[in-house]
Amino acid sequence: MNGSPSTPAKFREACVRCSLLRPDPAQRARLDDIRDNLEARIIEAKREGWLGEVEGLQVSYSDVKDKLAQLDAMLSRRTRATELGMPSFTSISARAPTHGT
Numbered sequence: 001m002n003g004s005p006s007t008p009a010k011f012r013e014a015c016v017r018c019s020l021l022r023p024d025p026a027q028r029a030r031l032d033d034i035r036d037n038l039e040a041r042i043i044e045a046k047r048e049g050w051l052g053e054v055e056g057l058q059v060s061y062s063d064v065k066d067k068l069a070q071l072d073a074m075l076s077r078r079t080r081a082t083e084l085g086m087p088s089f090t091s092i093s094a095r096a097p098t099h100g101t
Contacts, residue, residue, distance in 0.1 A: 016031070016063040016066075017060060021067075023068075023070055023071050025071055025074065025075060028071055035065065038057055038060055038061040038064060039061065041053075
């Protein structure tokens with residue numbers, strides 16, 4: 001990835017192969033572009049008979065799909081409510097000690 005603190009880093013095709021890289025949701029469109037570009041290049045490589053190129057592109061394609069799935073899972077976790085098991089107010093007030101006993 002490239003970029004300085006003042007400019008957001010952008011995904012490059014080589015970045016999608018890094019298993020340590022956690023994608024930034026703001027870069028989703030860039031990942032979509034990379035996926036689309038890889039699809040077109042795979043089609044071209046198959047048409048031209050470039051079997052070694054097809055294999056390498058398919059590895060990158062699989063990796064970019066994994067990054068997109070990571071983003072989807074991350075966004076799903078962020079939007080889903082987490083049940084903390086907190087008691088409701090009525091159950092708390094029902095257990096409150098009474099004064100004057």
